Amino acid sequence: MPEVPAILRRGLPWLLLALAAAAPAALSGYDLNLLARFMAMAILALGLVLVWGHGGILSLGQGVFFGLGGYAIAMHMKLADLPAGEMPDFMVWSGREALPLWWAPFGSATFAIAAAILVPTLVAALFAWAVFHRRVGGTYFALITQALALAFATLIISQQDATGGFNGLTDFYSILGFGLASPRTGVGLYWLTLAILCAAFVGLRWLTASRFGMLLRAARDGENRVRFLGYSPVPFKVVAFAIGALLAGIAGALFTLHAGVVSPALIGVVPSIEMVIWVAVGGRYSLAGAIVGALAVNLARDAVSSAFPELWLYCMGALFILVVTLMPNGLAGLLKGRAA
Amino acid sequence: MSEAVADLLLAVDGVTVDYSGFKALDGFSLTLNRGDRRVVIGPNGAGKSTLCDTIIGRVRPSEGRVIFRGEEIQALPEQAIVARGICRKFQAPGVLPTLSVRDNLALAARRDRRWWKALGTGIPPAERAAVDEALETVGLTARADVPAGTLAHGEKQWLEIAMVLATRAELILLDEPTAGMGPAETSRTADLIHSLGPHRTVLVIDHDMSFVEQLGAPVTVMHQGRFLKQGSIAEVRADAQVAAVYLGHAA
Amino acid sequence: MDLFLNQLFNGVSLASLYLLASLGLALSFGLMRVINMAHGEMLMLGGYLAWATLLVVPGAAGILIAMPVAFVGAAAMGGVIQTVLIRRLSARPLDTLLATWGVSLVLQQAARDLFGAVGVEVRAPAWLEGSVELAGVVIPTARLFIIGVAVAVLGGLALILLKTRIGLLVRAVNQDRMMASATGIAVGRVDLAVFCLGSGVAGLAGVMLALLGPVTPSVGQAYIIPAFLVVVMGGLGSITGTTAAAVILGVFAALAQLFVDVSVSQMLLLVFVVLFIQFRPQGVVAVRTRQLDA
Numbered sequence: 001m002p003e004v005p006a007i008l009r010r011g012l013p014w015l016l017l018a019l020a021a022a023a024p025a026a027l028s029g030y031d032l033n034l035l036a037r038f039m040a041m042a043i044l045a046l047g048l049v050l051v052w053g054h055g056g057i058l059s060l061g062q063g064v065f066f067g068l069g070g071y072a073i074a075m076h077m078k079l080a081d082l083p084a085g086e087m088p089d090f091m092v093w094s095g096r097e098a099l100p101l102w103w104a105p106f107g108s109a110t111f112a113i114a115a116a117i118l119v120p121t122l123v124a125a126l127f128a129w130a131v132f133h134r135r136v137g138g139t140y141f142a143l144i145t146q147a148l149a150l151a152f153a154t155l156i157i158s159q160q161d162a163t164g165g166f167n168g169l170t171d172f173y174s175i176l177g178f179g180l181a182s183p184r185t186g187v188g189l190y191w192l193t194l195a196i197l198c199a200a201f202v203g204l205r206w207l208t209a210s211r212f213g214m215l216l217r218a219a220r221d222g223e224n225r226v227r228f229l230g231y232s233p234v235p236f237k238v239v240a241f242a243i244g245a246l247l248a249g250i251a252g253a254l255f256t257l258h259a260g261v262v263s264p265a266l267i268g269v270v271p272s273i274e275m276v277i278w279v280a281v282g283g284r285y286s287l288a289g290a291i292v293g294a295l296a297v298n299l300a301r302d303a304v305s306s307a308f309p310e311l312w313l314y315c316m317g318a319l320f321i322l323v324v325t326l327m328p329n330g331l332a333g334l335l336k337g338r339a340a
Numbered sequence: 341m342s343e344a345v346a347d348l349l350l351a352v353d354g355v356t357v358d359y360s361g362f363k364a365l366d367g368f369s370l371t372l373n374r375g376d377r378r379v380v381i382g383p384n385g386a387g388k389s390t391l392c393d394t395i396i397g398r399v400r401p402s403e404g405r406v407i408f409r410g411e412e413i414q415a416l417p418e419q420a421i422v423a424r425g426i427c428r429k430f431q432a433p434g435v436l437p438t439l440s441v442r443d444n445l446a447l448a449a450r451r452d453r454r455w456w457k458a459l460g461t462g463i464p465p466a467e468r469a470a471v472d473e474a475l476e477t478v479g480l481t482a483r484a485d486v487p488a489g490t491l492a493h494g495e496k497q498w499l500e501i502a503m504v505l506a507t508r509a510e511l512i513l514l515d516e517p518t519a520g521m522g523p524a525e526t527s528r529t530a531d532l533i534h535s536l537g538p539h540r541t542v543l544v545i546d547h548d549m550s551f552v553e554q555l556g557a558p559v560t561v562m563h564q565g566r567f568l569k570q571g572s573i574a575e576v577r578a579d580a581q582v583a584a585v586y587l588g589h590a591a
Numbered sequence: 592m593d594l595f596l597n598q599l600f601n602g603v604s605l606a607s608l609y610l611l612a613s614l615g616l617a618l619s620f621g622l623m624r625v626i627n628m629a630h631g632e633m634l635m636l637g638g639y640l641a642w643a644t645l646l647v648v649p650g651a652a653g654i655l656i657a658m659p660v661a662f663v664g665a666a667a668m669g670g671v672i673q674t675v676l677i678r679r680l681s682a683r684p685l686d687t688l689l690a691t692w693g694v695s696l697v698l699q700q701a702a703r704d705l706f707g708a709v710g711v712e713v714r715a716p717a718w719l720e721g722s723v724e725l726a727g728v729v730i731p732t733a734r735l736f737i738i739g740v741a742v743a744v745l746g747g748l749a750l751i752l753l754k755t756r757i758g759l760l761v762r763a764v765n766q767d768r769m770m771a772s773a774t775g776i777a778v779g780r781v782d783l784a785v786f787c788l789g790s791g792v793a794g795l796a797g798v799m800l801a802l803l804g805p806v807t808p809s810v811g812q813a814y815i816i817p818a819f820l821v822v823v824m825g826g827l828g829s830i831t832g833t834t835a836a837a838v839i840l841g842v843f844a845a846l847a848q849l850f851v852d853v854s855v856s857q858m859l860l861l862v863f864v865v866l867f868i869q870f871r872p873q874g875v876v877a878v879r880t881r882q883l884d885a
Contacts, residue, residue: 058688058689060688127865130869131865134868134872135872136823136872138684139685142685142688143626143822143823144823147816151860151861154854154857154858155854155855157854158852158853158854269812270696277689280689310703310704313699313700314697316693317694317695317696317697318693318697320690320693321676324689324690324693325676325679325686325690328683
């Protein structure tokens with residue numbers, strides 16, 4: 001592979017950014033919406049680079065944090081469109097008498113946005129701390145996160161009258177007074193997603209280059225060695241995991257805005273592990289790779305599953321097997337010999 | 341009496357370590373005063389590495405105490421023990437392979453190890469000097485920016501010694517520091533230990549008798565997790581019991 | 592009280608399924624430090640093999656023939672996965688999780704295409720259809736049978752590990768891989784043998800599941816995640832620990848259902864395991880050795 005010329009290497013990100021910013025002018029409303037969804041997923045993928053690539057922590061439950069962010073915003077939108085004192089439609093159909101107490105604060109947009117960001121972060125921090133401070137990690141942690149994804153999705157499905165059950169929450173009309181049906185709102189949300197994606201990219205670049213990133217990688221490669229240098233690896237791993245969840249929560253909120261639905265089918269065991277393949281394809285150590293991987297896998301998924309729905313699971317299975325065995329550093333690893 | 345207590349740095353007091361029935365340490369005791377150099381020898385399985393493991397908190401004794409600067413430390417987490425001023429070089433080189441040589445040293449040299457203090461880039465100036473000095477001491481200045489994993493075995497040993505020194509620990513445990521080194525490197529290591537000065541206390545475990553001789557420090561002999569003998573090298577060499585232990589082991 | 596006893600019995604019955612589903616995972620995790628995410632599909636395979644066997648050999652003895660068939664079939668599939676995939680990834684346990692998850696997806700979809708998504712019914716033979724009344728609790732015979740099979744498998748495994756030559760080799764590799772390899776033990780063959788054995792046990796578990804309900808492409812998924820939790824709780828490679836963990840989790844899940852519905856009990860199960868870790872991070876049974884982690 002020949003060395004990429006410096007001018008191209010430096011210029012390419014800006015060119016791509018300019019293209020992405022101009023996309024609303026070139027794409028149809030449908031395609032723009034699709035791209036915006038995938039970009040939201042790319043935000044989650046960036047978080048996984050920190051958690052999995054740099055931290056060596058495999059999370060098979062990232063959908064939980066995605067879902068927490070998504071449901072927070074969805075609950076707000078369900079309430080915001082209602083006349084005061086009424087309940088969302090599905091609650092009425094389920095025969096509920098009154099709005100559940102924990103729904104009430106989501107009437108406030110500020111509360112809902114804060115919850116979409118903070119709830120996943122805090123849940124993740126507490127969960128990770130409870131496991132890591134007892135020095136349980138690696139495969140055990142991955143298995144426990146998968147159990148978390150299963151328990152979370154099952155819980156949502158079973159509480160039909162309060163969560164919308166299997167169908168999830170859908171039929172939203174507006175956010176902060178902007179009608180979701182309007183193309184201008186779509187474009188605005190697209191730019192918002194792009195801006196957050198860029199901010200997450202720049203922020204994580206800084207973080208992974210900082211001493212924090214250095215210690216996180218050090219703890220990944222030799223947890224005990226780091227302890228014997230006088231550091232506790234626990235806070236580094238917990239903070240990295242919480243940042244991953246924060247980005248997943250934001251991604252979930254944005255995705256819900258674009259897709260107009262959030263449901264257990266998007267956040268359970270299978271979708272959660274699918275999120276890992278985005279990053280595996282792009283390259284687990286590469287932030288740019290994660291964005292490319294998230295976009296590419298989701299595009300492929302969209303194309304394959306609309307034509308041959310049964311085929312996609314074979315594709316994904318094969319993708320897992322082949323990427324992990326043959327190109328553990330993903331697309332980014334093909335570009336350079338080794339990424340760190 | 342009071343003077344002796346003031347000088348006492350480490351006391352291992354009747355420590356027993358039990359691996360499912362096998363006693364790697366069996367009521368072992370040892371004391372070190374500030375500035376001491378001490379060598380621990382013994383045949384394989386005598387409990388030398390377990391002694392280091394116990395002091396540094398890697399294994400927990402089932403009986404006995406480890407007292408450092410008057411404080412019981414045997415129940416503290418490893419990082420808390422290190423923070424109190426003990427650092428250990430492991431038998432197998434324990435450098436961080438994906439980090440550069442300089443970054444390995446920078447992590448060791450950091451004074452404030454709380455996580456939020458790591459939210460910054462580069463090495464702070466005060467620590468940079470210590471890192472450069474450590475690179476100089478072990479002759480790795482030219483290799484400062486390569487990943488530590490690519491170093492040769494001997495270089496990794498030196499890097500880890502430099503890391504241990506860079507932590508500014510008052511008590512340094514060196515577990516077979518010359519393993520895999522040639523005679524010239526071995527005597528350089530001995531010179532380095534001699535040059536450390538009175539503010540460092542050093543406990544060395546080694547098999548290499550020529551290295552032990554070059555150190556010229558008092559020797560403690562362990563056997564089957566117990567104290568066997570203590571004295572100068574000459575005394576230990578002349579001791580029939582010690583000879584029997586080594587020969588018995590060899591036979 | 593009757594309700595409590597009834598749930599207690601259900602817990603033991605659930606525990607024996609958890610145990611059969613997790614024994615293979617625990618054995619190979621102890622030996623190789625890897626988890627086969629397609630282990631749930633060994634259950635599924637066992638279920639379909641039971642169904643197929645009963646098509647060929649209907650009647651009272653069918654289920655007894657189905658058990659060895661499912662064991663051998665799942666063991667063979669496990670052997671293929673170990674040889675083709677896991678052996679190549681042995682130094683990368685997290686990557687092994689992902690690659691074997693890929694296998695799991697492919698196997699599930701293949702089952703869906705071959706047998707349909709709805710699932711197939713296995714009709715239990717007449718001698719398993721009745722029920723027994725014990726201390727005022729009505730116990731279905733099929734569930735008693737499952738408990739019996741779990742106990743027998745446990746006894747058989749203990750016998751293999753403690754009394755046979757292969758068991759000796761397994762214990763040697765378990766204790767010190769490098770040393771075992773240095774003394775001339777074919778470590779790779781021991782790994783393969785244990786992996787096949789564990790997959791075979793999962794195949795048996797699949798037959799048991801077939802007695803309780805329809806065999807679907809995702810039948811393994813319902814039991815595999817609790818089985819993962821059993822492995823987390825059991826302690827490294829200890830059969831005693833795995834058994835204790837399976838019993839604790841099975842009984843806990845069943846008793847929790849006295850107070851909350853099934854979905855909430857699943858969340859409670861996870862909370863229970865995380866709380867358990869706070870007190871015993873090394874698992875139910877901890878073996879103290881010189882080998883800490885790398």
